[in-house]
Amino acid sequence: MIASTPAPPYYAVIFTSLRTELDGDAYSIMADAMEELAKQQPGYLGIESARSEIGITVSYWESPEAIKSWKENVQHRVAQKLGKEKWYAAFKTRVCKVERDYGM
């Protein structure tokens, strides 16, 4: 789903990843769990996700503080650690300010 976000400014975290071939089922369960958990965080605005050769997940947030809290969430930190150790061959996280948007 395309996320319904408020008028800018708001914030985006672009998470781009290349998976290893390890542990597909556990990864999927954790990815779904993290998406559900993100939705419960203060300042959460929406999420968009797609995967083909690489995966791109963009989450949207009200403020830099909301992003920081999510990054430091204890369950999320466990997922990040497993991601680095097992699931991702490479990843990049980019924290952005959304300055304008348009669409149809």
Added chain:
Amino acid sequence: MIASTPAPPYYAVIFTSLRTELDGDAYSIMADAMEELAKQQPGYLGIESARSEIGITVSYWESPEAIKSWKENVQHRVAQKLGKEKWYAAFKTRVCKVERDYGM
């Protein structure tokens, strides 16, 4: 491929789309052509793309001016028009300033 981008700040355009079922071959040809054309634009830094239920393409740019020039590129405008008329059931474009990044 995960894009190799310079140290922030730089700019990102997050383009999220939901396809119609129309015209798959022409769409793919145009999408590839637009990616090649983007790479030739001044200020282009990189591109990342994935599609499953929705498509997410993130292009990276040196400046807001580079983004504006790309948006107004004549061949790109033809593609945008066809996209609105035929290929996309919905889309959202978000223009962002990348404030920090990290990865492995």
